[in-house]
Amino acid sequence: MLNKSIACAFFTLLLFQALSLKAQDYKTENIILITLDGIRWQEVFTGADSLLVDDTGMIKVPGSLLTDFWNEDPLVRREMLMPFFWNTLAKEGQLYGNRAYGNKVDNSNKMWFSYPGYNEVLSGFADDQHINSNDKINNPNVTLLEYLNRLPEFQNKVMAFGSWDVFPFIVNEERSGVPVNAGFDIAEGDDLSPEEILTNKLQSEIRGPWGGVRLDAFTQSYAMAALKNKKPKVLYISYGETDDWAHENHYDQYIWSAKQTDAYIREIWDFVQTDPQYKDKTTMIITTDHGRGISKTSWRSHGESVPEAGEIWMAAIGPDTPATGEMKSQGQWQSAMIARTIFQLLGMDYPEAKAAPAIQEMVK
Template sequence: MRKIVFLVLIMSLPGMDLLAQKTTQTENIILITFDGLRWQELFKGADSLMVDDTGLIDTPGSLLADYWHSDPKKRREMLFPFFWGTIATEGQLYGNRHFGNKVDNSNKMWFSYPGYNEVLSGFADDDRINSNSKINNPNVTFLEYLNQMPEYNGKVMAFGSWDVFPYIIHEERSGVPVNAGFDLAEGDDLTDVERTVNRIQQEIRGPWGGVRLDPFTHHFAMEGLKKHRPKVMYISYGETDDWAHGGKYDQYIWSAHQTDAYIKEIWDWVQSDPEYKDKTTLIITTDHGRGITKTSWKSHGASVPEGGEIWMMAIGPDTPASGEMKIEGQWHSAQVARTIFKLLGMEYPDPKAGEVIEDMVR
């Protein structure tokens, strides 16, 4: 009798009804974004219009051996071996517009801050989020909602290459620790890797004022994952967009390939650790698209017609292994936040957020 009374009391505590009703296996989420990576490279590999153009390639022909093949399916496998070798067989990829499988921004700005706000909060806010200025986000992101919950408090982390992320995530209000831009790893218990990355980041500044090179972001994130063991992590890699703005197609391609390798490293570690293995869903997307010509590919924004064309993918215990999605339909980055909550067995608290991507949750 005492056991029955005890169970009744426990189940009446806040949140326990939610746990009792949970049917998904996902306990952890890792959301990753590429800044400004086009769907064209993801689904077709290196672009024939640019791959051997001396105006975009520092060393003519330098991409051909590693990234060129006449078959676009071969090219995409050469560029993204993890995506097309693992996620295409065990997860899902959305956004190949040749099949009418369309993924777009809901916002009409088609640049970074509005794109990241949409992914993280679940809706576009063109009236208030219409620049890349360092202004604290008035919207609550899914990271903040989770960090407010007892079961996730202190177990949500974010890492980004762009120094605006502390404002996008509203680090001060949300309480979510954000290591971004040229932030260093902090604390009295730094690992040897964190000390080394701290030192090297201060010695190698990179070519951009507000964006660090992605290796620093990646290795800070990997150490954060191993040391702090968060339940929810957000990682934003930024190089692809900055190399594209600079018109460096070779650097754009090399960075995209390297990021595929970074994501493979994350997934391999997750699947090797008992706390995360078969309990973690990985979602990957981008903040905006970009143009399709030798000139417009460097740009995005409302003046570039393809600037809102994006993509997304997922792999995890609740996502059916459907591979490349070839069904006609329309999806938006605004759907990511509510889908993440669905994977965790919860309803998203903001009614403005996009609908769940039903095919992504078994």
């Protein structure tokens, strides 16, 4: 296992091959960070799981997944499941986490569930001491979103959208000043777009099956409206359906949601390529908060009792990311590296020296 400082540099070196660049040489001016809750690396790299695409009761209608998602060749299957990942990201960006090649990405936290995973992605380190539940407790750690929102060039240009209603606490909206639309929040203000007005109406009428997680379609609609009309320089989006369908043992809904989320990400990237603020100046990074089990029973679960639940994946595309596709080099990466990489892409040092005392003060 690489130590923390070496691992972070190694990740940046391989992902962007830009350690020698000066700050002014980076082309990235905007960041879009996306997370898909609890989707396994197995589906990302091999498509629908042969163990689960059958008539065991995990699909609503036996055989209904086969036409859309099944092929004997895993390389074909993964493209059927996530066409944007394998037709665009794999050609123009990079994907990490195919453990068949020894290309390993893991959580550095040992909790292996959502809040600790999101804290790690957003703050740049694991904090198992303070972040050890999914309770709605304001995050004592300063996230990359908060750090950037404090800087004059990013102030009021950082936004977050999530399907899970715990995100205002993960981002610590109250302290950070970063606006978070999550759970069943609606768009607010006097200048709402027609899309936001319609989404507010539909969300109030279509609640979905979960109390604390809205359907991802609403998260996508709000995020796209913000991207088009408010033009944030840093945008964070978290989709949640895959994890909730998995917990309910609905493999059909899990992979349908994965495919739909792939389409949402394509919609975002297609817009980025047409907008003058974003085109050729935006890096998109995609990952997940945790993995899950691999058996017919454990696939629905995660947490420290599930050995595979810390196994995750990452992907990136943008003007500073070499188009090397699926990474097959052996190595170890962690989601804690993402925050530092984002700062480096923006031509800044990650403020680690300031983080520790700030955190200590906040948790006293």
